[in-house]
Amino acid sequence: MNRFIFKFFVLLAMSIGSGLLGSRIGLNLQQSIAISIFSVSILGTLFFWDFRLSFAFLGTSVLLLTRTIDLENLIKSASLEVILFLVGMMVLIGLLKESGFFAWLISLILRMRRLTAKKFLISISIISALLACAVDEVTSIIFMVAAILEISDYFEVNPIPFIISSVLTTNIGSAGTVLGNPIGILIATKSGLTFEDFILKAFPLMLVCLAATIILVCLWYRRPLKEFDRKIKEMGANDILIKLISVPPEKRLKIALGIFGFTSFFIGLHHRLELMWDLQPNTILLIIPLISSGCVMIWRWQRARSYIEKDVEWWTLLFFLLLFAQAGTLKYTGATDIFAQKLSSFVGHNPLALRGVILWGSAIGSSVLDNVVLVAAFIPIIQSFQGMNFNLQPLWWALLFGGCFGGNITMVGSTANIVALGILEKEKHLKINFFHWLGIGLIVGIVTTGIVWIFLSCVRLTN
Amino acid sequence: MKVKEVMTKVVKSLLPNMGAREALDALLNIEISGLPVIDEEGRLIGMFTEKDVLKSILPTYLESVGKFIYADDPKGIKTKVQDLAKIKVKDIMRKDVVTVGEDTALSEVARIMLTHKIRRMPVLNKDGKVVGIVARQDIVKGLVF
Known part of the structure; x- marks a missing residue:
């Protein structure tokens, strides 16, 4: 209890301190309140993970009560479009899970023929990255850990090297598409980057970083291999594993895959369709998951309520909604314009240096913070660079890759890390030492972020 | 009618430091699916049921993985069954136990069972000590017959 109170006072002191510090560098009262409340949300996720929604509720109420923002602008800033997109995708993932799609993927991994340690490590690394690209990092890691535990149980080997490798490559893969990570869709909707942009620019860069990560984990874990x-x-041979689990190829699984394929196809073409039908940017991107999940709920109407109540993570989404509103308040009050000016002066108005600061800053930040919190804070700052003659596109990519890759540095750096380690502890009573993770996590984090840095410094990216 | 009139009064209980395998044998011997876990001072600290044993030996991620069929028993499950001899009742018991007082009306007990989706509950006296255990079947018998 004493520790709880101590942490609470640290949170309070740091939040008030950030507001006071803001006023010292020229922020007005409204801007200082906005920065203080946003600090409560950031520090709340760090110190009081279970209470983060309570802090977000209370903080948003204070913003309205103090007239820091009005109701209309608060709702505008809440990025409802991102929340609805995530709701639609979560319903679809629920359908895929219920239909046995993920168990089917696990059975494919278990059926791997002529198994060797290196082949296994490389395969799980590639599958982890691609699955994270197609669904999302948290969904993907659960199935990968399940498959790894079955195989390591069978061969009586330590699962830790394989689980860490899978988590590292999941975080790498999550930067490859809009679907890989909530920050992907958040950046896409705020930056105007399309799914095609992600496929043409982020995906190949992700593949290069994936290859580098695979080489590093193969070297690092050569003894366990x-x-x-x-x-x-x-x-x-793994004869028992091959027939251990089965998923009958039922009609429902085929239809579910068809719906997911339809959704992915139209998400992939969203920009072209929006141009062809003269729709607002991102209209197709955002409505396709809604159309698909709407159809799913008609088809499986007896389960519709369950999809919404059980498969949609309302706790997380409500936190995101209020977090986006609070980040929007920073922009509404003009605080982010001042931060942008200060940051621009700090780097001597040098675009390359600014990219580096955003990339490494977001990577270091997301190694200890939830990357959504970090990206929500950075987005209005990057938007403020619009009027300062900076090319924004490299800055968006720096934010995306820094936010995703930084999660690899520490064992609490991303939700995928925490989920995987939680399963490992429950299943095997194995706890990974902070420094054990940091050894390989830091190397992978520095190398992959370094690759992105070189890319952003050398390749000309235009809006 | 009060719950004390239908509950099973002779309650066998388990100690938290007892081996899980030994406790499971006790359940199977007296053909009951769960027993209360009581500490040395007589306080109820949990419930140990067959369901808790199954939960502890099957993978925790089963529900997250979705639909599939086990064609054989995985090695991990067999290992966990052997490990039951090494772990204690307190490691796998359910700690958030719903209880009722001995003077609670049967309808109220039935309401609690339905809303909490539970099959049996420990019955406590005014001092908080376990004096009995009531199962769904006891409530049905008491209310209907």
């Missing part, structure tokens, strides 16, 4: 190879030789 040798041990695994020895066990494979000793125990022979």
Whole structure:
């Protein structure tokens, strides 16, 4: 209890301190209140994970009560379009799960023929990254950990190297498409970047970083790999694993895959369709998951309520909604314009230096903070660079890759890390030491962020 | 009618430091699916049921993975079954136990059972000590017959 009170006072002191510091650098009262309340949300996620929604509710109420923002602008800033997109995608993921799609993927991994340790490590790394691109990092990691635990149980080897490798590559893969991470859709809607932009620019860069990560984990875990190879030789082929689980290819699984394919296809073409039909940017991107999930709820009407109540993570989404509104308040009050000016002066108005600061700043920040919190704070600042003759596109990519890759640095850096370690602890009573993770996490974090830095410094990106 | 009139009064209980395997044997011997766990001072600290044993040996991510069929018993489950001899009742018991007082009306007990989706509950006296256990079947018998 004493620790709880201590942390609460630290949160309060730091939040008030950030407001006071803001007023010292020239922020007015409204801007200082906005920065203080946003600090409560950031620090709330750091110190009081279970209470973060309570802090977001109370903080947003204070913003309205103090007239820091009005109701109309608060709702405008809440990014309802992003929330609705995520709701639609969560319903679709619920359908895929219920239809056995993910269990089917696990059975495919278990059926791997002529298994060798390196082949296993490379395969799970590639599948982790691609699955994170197609669904999202948190959904993806659960199935990957399940498959890894079954295989490591069978061959009686330590699962930790494979789980860490899978988590690292999941975080890498989450930067590859709009669907990989909530920050992907958030950046896409705020920046005007399309799904095609992600596929043409972010995806290939993600593949390069994935290849680098695979090389690094193969080197780092060469001893566990040798041990695994020895066990494979000793125990022979994985005959039992091959038939361990089955998923009947029922009609429902095929329809579910068809709906997901339809959704992905139209999300992929959203920009062209919007141009062809003269629609506002991102209209198709945002409505396709709604159309698909609407159809799912008609088809599976007996389960419709369950999809919405159980598969949609309202706790997280409500936090995002209020967080976006609070970040919008920073912009509404003009606080982010001042931050942008200060940041621009700090880097001597040098675009390359600014990219570096945003990339490394967001990577270091997301190694300890929820990347959505961090990106929500950075977005209005990047928008404020619009009037300062900066090319914004490299800054958006810097934010995306920094936010995703920084999560690899520490074991609490991303939700995927926390979910995977939670399963490992429950299933195997194994706890990973902070520094054990930091060893490989820091190397992967620095190398992959470094690759992105080189890319952003050398390649000309235009809006 | 009050719950004390239909509850099973002789309550066998388990100690938190008892081995999980030994406790499971006790459940199977007296053909009951769950027993209260009581500390040395006589306070109720949890419930140990067959469901808790199954939950502890099957993977925790089952629900997240979705629909599939086990064609064989995975090695991990077999290992966890063997490990039951090494773990204690307190490691797998359910700690958030719903209880009722001995003077609670049967309809109220039935309401609690339905809303909390539970099959049996420990019955406590005014001092907070376990004096009995009431199962769904006891309530149905008491209300209908």
